[in-house]
Amino acid sequence: MATRPTGAKARAEISAKTLRTDRWWLAPLITAVGLFAWVAYATFRVFMQKWYWVDEYHYLTPFYSPCVSEGCEPAAAHFGRFIPDSPWIPYAALSLPFLLLFRLTCYYYRKAYYRAFWMSPPACAVPDGHKNYSGETRFPLIFQNLHRYAFYAAVIISIFNTYDAIMAMQKANGDFGFGLGNVILWVNVIMLWAYTASCHSCRHIIGGRLKHFSKHPVRYRAWTFVSKLNTRHMGLAWITLATLAITDFYIMALAAGWFSDLRFVG
Template identity: 65%
Template sequence: MTTTARGVDARGVNSPGRAAVGARTLRTDRWWLPPTATTIGLLIFLVYGGVRAFQQQYFFADERYLTPFYSPCVSLGCASEPGSAHFGMFIPDHPLIPYAALSLPFLLLFRLTCYYYRKAYYRSFVLAPAACAVPEPHATYTGETRFPLIMQNVHRYFFYVAVVISVINTYDAIVAFRHPTDGFVVGVGNLVLLGNVALLWCYTASCHSCRHVMGGRLTHFSKHPVRYWLWTKISALNARHQFFAWITLATLILTDLYVMLVARGTITDLRLIG
């Protein structure tokens, strides 16, 4: 290691003879477009999701479609839509308490601490850094070793909760095939719910924590052929984690929007069977 007289590490940008560049950045391309697009995309989801979570209406359609923003519906206010509370109602009905208060905080924290979303909002909202070869405006950076960023390490625990909630969303999609009076039916809404659940599972399964659960602690893959096979499949999904992170934001909005429009009577759910 090369050090100066004061004992400071003199490698990299501090090494002797390093060119003194005073420009903000030497990049001439539109490097600001990706972080700007990320900021807009995340803001759209946060605003839409926040409004819908506290709207407390138009969340249950055709007596069987429950939007994922209200699943599981455990508030006493869910009584306004009979059949929407699949797991009982035990949370007080209050304008400031979401009907899905049991799941939304954990899902938000699961995504907030997600490895891809960290990159997304670090580069867009925090500008740490905004892009490669673009200096960040912060004077110091300690990484995720101090509070509050050290809390990112709890992501693995939110993953387990996300798996449980994905199971609940799957249950919602399955029971939606049965209408209280018409019996087994298949509508466009069923396909929307199933498509959303399938992509949510892809996002959850492609999580880095899921990959670690499958084979992160194994010393000899040859002694655990089943877990090795699962690890290889999860690794393939993990390579597309960024894609699933974005596509599920879109499908969550579209699924909720479809349920809301049907619940309001703006559109009619097309019956394919039944």
């Protein structure tokens, strides 16, 4: 066993938990504030149960899609109304749980709220806020493994949102119409597809199990495209939170009569 030479100084004892002198706490703080603000707004809107549908232009907010409650406006219920109407049950109860599961189990969001809320760890070279660490092998974090299944549900819900955007180009009288609301809806749908396609599970499904890319040129090209999107997964995660909130707020404002839609055609 090596011993310290006679007369050598002992290693300095450092009481500080980290030697980082920068504002390492700023990033998790901003993340926590941003996520909390979005969740608060989304929760408020989901249970508001009004100002979600603009009948004149067939605008349906993504927070209420698909609208399957018996309390939904008949014209907004494209896929039927079969869930009991209750102030405690969201009108889009068929999709919201799966969307929540998809977002919560997303690899980027795990990093975001692990650092921002659970302090596990809050930043690089900063000690974990917990004494013991079991990873995602025990309850409740073991449910993070459901991400690959939530991805399939997210794809189906993105199809619903695309259908809503298409239907919104037909006015109540059946004529074609296009306005600022349509632009906002389509931007949101495109960003949602980009975020969904940039998912790590999507990348694995497309080419993760291939042993020879040369034998699967089509899947290789798709895998290459998704891999490029995957590098922007964090940015797309935040962009889609913004587009969802903007789309919902714009449709709510129109439905409430705060202002009129800017029309380009019809």
